Amino acid sequence: MNIKQILFLSVCVSIPVTAMAHDILGFPRHKGVEPLKNSTYQQNCAECHFAYQPGLLPARSWAKLMQRSELANHFGENAEVPEADRLTIEAFLTQNGADTTWHYKRSIKINQSIPDDVTPMRITQVPYFKKKHGEIPRKMIEENARVRSLSYCNKCHTEAHEGVFDNGTVDIPNFRNWDDLID
Ligand code: HEC
Numbered sequence: 001m002n003i004k005q006i007l008f009l010s011v012c013v014s015i016p017v018t019a020m021a022h023d024i025l026g027f028p029r030h031k032g033v034e035p036l037k038n039s040t041y042q043q044n045c046a047e048c049h050f051a052y053q054p055g056l057l058p059a060r061s062w063a064k065l066m067q068r069s070e071l072a073n074h075f076g077e078n079a080e081v082p083e084a085d086r087l088t089i090e091a092f093l094t095q096n097g098a099d100t101t102w103h104y105k106r107s108i109k110i111n112q113s114i115p116d117d118v119t120p121m122r123i124t125q126v127p128y129f130k131k132k133h134g135e136i137p138r139k140m141i142e143e144n145a146r147v148r149s150l151s152y153c154n155k156c157h158t159e160a161h162e163g164v165f166d167n168g169t170v171d172i173p174n175f176r177n178w179d180d181l182i183d
């Protein structure tokens with residue numbers, strides 16, 4: 001075997017081994033949250049805000065949000081859905097909650113920041129989320145007609161639909177240079 005063949009072989013072996021080690025040891029392999037789709041969820045839960053990925057809250061939060069009584073009074077709105085759809089959505093969200101993944105860094109951080117005995121009903125109440133958004137001034141959120149509330153993730157995070165929330169993909173409407181204004 002010449003050196004090229006040896007190098008080629010070692011690359012072939014090391015890629016799957018690294019991937020396997022990540023699986024076994026549980027290192028996060030992806031930076032964002034898992035960009036899952038479910039048509040029943042999209043149809044029922046993406047009318048008033050974007051369809052939050054299940055990896056943004058732990059399963060116990062989704063289970064509570066999806067209770068019939070909670071949906072009837074959902075942040076001041078009626079978000080009730082037919083019972084069959086409710087069960088489908090609840091299963092989808094709880095099976096993919098932030099506490100069910102080892103591979104998505106944001107979900108792990110979200111989950112680790114929440115005490116075990118707390119069931120947040122909002123992503124915006126999660127300690128990790130609050131830490132990341134605490135320094136954004138009101139003029140960029142509540143007083144910004146094109147945002148209005150931190151709940152509208154996709155107004156500022158241009159790749160929110162793909163589960164990507166990196167600083168580098170943030171574009172706050174009306175505040176192009178938000179980076180200078182915050183620091
Ligand atoms: C009729 C409109 C409407 C529908 C339909 C709706 N929501 Fe909401 N949702 C709201 C409003 C209003 C808020 C609060 C937004 C705010 O505070 O600015 C909200 C907030 C949320 C939040 C918390 C966001 C935060 O602030 O962190 C979650 C999670 C959520 N909705 C999930 C769902 C799910 C799951 C469904 C489908 C079963 C759904 N929503 C359907 C109106 C709706």
Ligand code: HEC
Pocket residue numbers: 056106123124132133136140141147149150151152153154155156157165166167168170172178182
């Ligand atoms: C007003 C615009 C705005 C809205 C709305 C918003 N964000 Fe952010 N978000 C930011 C900014 C600005 C940062 C970067 C803060 C900094 O400099 O550290 C950020 C940072 C983040 C980070 C950390 C990124 C990193 O690289 O560390 C995550 C995760 C995140 N946001 C998720 C969300 C989610 C989920 C929602 C909706 C529930 C949301 N954001 C709503 C502006 C927004």
